[in-house]
Amino acid sequence: MGKRYETVIGLEVHVELATKTKIFCGCPAAFGGAPNTHVCPVCTGMPGTLPVLNKKVLEYAVAVGLAANCKISEYCKFDRKNYFYPDNPQNYQISQLYLPICTDGGVEIETEAGKKTVGIHEIHMEEDAGKLIHDEWEDCSLVDYNRSGVPLLEIVSRPDMRNAEEVIAYLEKLRMMIQYLGASDCKLQEGSMRADVNLSVREEGAEKYGTRTEMKNLNSFRAIRRAIEGERERQMELLEAGGRVIQETRRWDDNKGESYAMRSKEDAKDYRYFPDPDLPPIVIDKAWLEEMKKAQPEFRPEKIKRYQKEYDIPDYDIEIITASKRMADIFEETVERCGQPKKVSNWLMVETLRLLKENGMEPEDIRFSPENLAKLIKMTDAKEINSSVAKEVFEAMFDRNADPEKYVEEQGLKTVNDESALREAVEKVIAGNPKSVEDYRNGKEKAIGFLVGQTMKEMKGKADPGEVNKLLREWLQEMKE
Amino acid sequence: MENRINDEMIEHIGILAKLELSAKEREQAKEDMGKMLGYIDKMEELDTSGIEPLSHAFGIRNVFREDEEANGNMREDVLKNAPEEKDGMFLVPRTFEG
Numbered sequence: 001m002g003k004r005y006e007t008v009i010g011l012e013v014h015v016e017l018a019t020k021t022k023i024f025c026g027c028p029a030a031f032g033g034a035p036n037t038h039v040c041p042v043c044t045g046m047p048g049t050l051p052v053l054n055k056k057v058l059e060y061a062v063a064v065g066l067a068a069n070c071k072i073s074e075y076c077k078f079d080r081k082n083y084f085y086p087d088n089p090q091n092y093q094i095s096q097l098y099l100p101i102c103t104d105g106g107v108e109i110e111t112e113a114g115k116k117t118v119g120i121h122e123i124h125m126e127e128d129a130g131k132l133i134h135d136e137w138e139d140c141s142l143v144d145y146n147r148s149g150v151p152l153l154e155i156v157s158r159p160d161m162r163n164a165e166e167v168i169a170y171l172e173k174l175r176m177m178i179q180y181l182g183a184s185d186c187k188l189q190e191g192s193m194r195a196d197v198n199l200s201v202r203e204e205g206a207e208k209y210g211t212r213t214e215m216k217n218l219n220s221f222r223a224i225r226r227a228i229e230g231e232r233e234r235q236m237e238l239l240e241a242g243g244r245v246i247q248e249t250r251r252w253d254d255n256k257g258e259s260y261a262m263r264s265k266e267d268a269k270d271y272r273y274f275p276d277p278d279l280p281p282i283v284i285d286k287a288w289l290e291e292m293k294k295a296q297p298e299f300r301p302e303k304i305k306r307y308q309k310e311y312d313i314p315d316y317d318i319e320i321i322t323a324s325k326r327m328a329d330i331f332e333e334t335v336e337r338c339g340q341p342k343k344v345s346n347w348l349m350v351e352t353l354r355l356l357k358e359n360g361m362e363p364e365d366i367r368f369s370p371e372n373l374a375k376l377i378k379m380t381d382a383k384e385i386n387s388s389v390a391k392e393v394f395e396a397m398f399d400r401n402a403d404p405e406k407y408v409e410e411q412g413l414k415t416v417n418d419e420s421a422l423r424e425a426v427e428k429v430i431a432g433n434p435k436s437v438e439d440y441r442n443g444k445e446k447a448i449g450f451l452v453g454q455t456m457k458e459m460k461g462k463a464d465p466g467e468v469n470k471l472l473r474e475w476l477q478e479m480k481e
Numbered sequence: 482m483e484n485r486i487n488d489e490m491i492e493h494i495g496i497l498a499k500l501e502l503s504a505k506e507r508e509q510a511k512e513d514m515g516k517m518l519g520y521i522d523k524m525e526e527l528d529t530s531g532i533e534p535l536s537h538a539f540g541i542r543n544v545f546r547e548d549e550e551a552n553g554n555m556r557e558d559v560l561k562n563a564p565e566e567k568d569g570m571f572l573v574p575r576t577f578e579g
């Protein structure tokens with residue numbers, strides 16, 4: 001390929017807000033539920049109903065806007081975006097086009113290439129649509145309106161990204177920020193965070209942007225990366241062959257690793273927006289804005305500083321723990337119950353991260369409670385269980401938030417502090433392994449490890465290895481004399 | 482005045498509104514919509530510079546509800562308005578995803 005191309009990427013990110021109820025009615029916004037059990041006349045678009053804005057949606061929108069360094073509009077309103085589709089019972093989606101709640105912000109991202117700011121064009125509030133299920137049997141479609149009216153924020157970036165690394169860094173930054181605010185759990189797989197990628201290529205040094213396409217249906221960071229690389233290739237090949245890129249919406253098929261154009265005639269983007277006459281405008285005065293600014297939580301940079309002052313743990317641990325609000329919450333709540341920040345941090349940094357990785361989970365999916373982690377730490381400190389038993393208990397906690405006290409009781413894992421039982425085991429092991437005993441006495445220090453292991457086995461793992469080690473040494477010493 | 486609503490535009494509006502019009506209906510719609518535009522043109526003669534567009538008729542603002550669940554399960558009532566239903570869902574003509 002002779003020419004060198006630059007990729008230009010902008011993102012439209014939809015985030016489902018973690019409110020209890022929908023944006024314009026009192027139906028629960030919680031995920032799940034049997035079809036059409038979270039619906040009412042408002043969110044099914046019945047004539048004569050009146051939408052009323054959920055105040056929490058506005059507060060979350062402002063909080064996200066402030067965190068993303070946006071201007072908060074003093075005056076904003078809702079508009080109707082008109083289109084016909086059965087997942088949209090009103091035949092319009094209530095959104096914001098003319099006066100969105102937040103504008104002109106930006107977040108700093110960091111990749112291997114260094115730091116840069118990705119501009120945010122605007123953030124607006126809108127409602128989600130229902131879900132369509134195709135019924136093969138009847139060759140019809142079935143509609144469930146449980147998701148209809150669930151509040152969304154759409155965060156529209158400027159075309160400031162140049163490669164997949166920057167896109168992923170930007171998404172990770174947004175996700176962390178929004179999770180810190182508690183505004184959404186931002187799970188790509190479950191659709192509580194969705195990213196549409198607008199991508200174009202242009203010859204390096206060109207001033208004008210090329211024609212862009214919009215890519216939908218990206219459900220993981222991996223899919224986003226592959227789609228960006230695939231679309232960049234596709235557009236470059238088109239241009240190299242003397243063709244041109246058509247502005248269109250494409251759907252990514254992650255199984256096939258390719259995208260295809262969505263039909264365009266019916267999708268003619270003519271939404272005929274107009275102000276929604278059912279919803280009065282929103283005016284945010286200085287006093288209210290100040291109040292909302294004050295209510296902003298502690299973000300990661302401040303948290304890192306506080307941890308460095310308050311807890312005696314390595315900076316590396318702080319870096320990892322504060323990268324997830326959920327991790328940081330578990331850390332703080334556990335330390336509050338049992339002290340010992342370093343031990344709490346170790347459980348999070350080693351076992352928790354290992355199990356999350358093995359199970360393909362995110363910190364947001366953690367099930368064990370700080371209460372139970374604190375209990376486990378107290379039990380190991382009191383030598384009620386040894387460290388290998390503690391690991392087993394932790395796995396049960398990780399799996400189903402098992403209560404460590406009950407689990408140890410039920411499984412009979414308590415360390416045996418019965419001196420005579422331990423002596424008996426030691427005696428048996430020494431008698432049964434004359435070779436190792438001989439080796440130890442000839443100065444082979446390693447042989448003690450084998451004997452400790454055998455004694456632990458004899459005790460079915462329920463002894464304190466330190467105690468066993470001590471006892472064995474005493475015993476062997478006595479034999480010498 | 483010349484009617485700016487031409488055949489092409491009526492065709493486009495028809496697609497957006499999911500309406501199929503007969504030749505006669507199309508002519509009627511063209512005429513009606515042309516009249517509407519004429520009416521709007523009349524208003525455009527007024528000087529509205531410096532006047533903020535009106536976004537709500539009552540001059541009210543900041544009407545909110547608290548984030549509290551107010552609705553129970555209304556499935557049965559809501560489904561009474563479904564053209565057809567199946568498995569607790571609205572049954573509609575087949576749609577293509579994507």
Ligand SMILES: [Zn+2]
Pocket residue numbers: 022025026027038039040041042043044149552
């Ligand atoms: Zn509802």
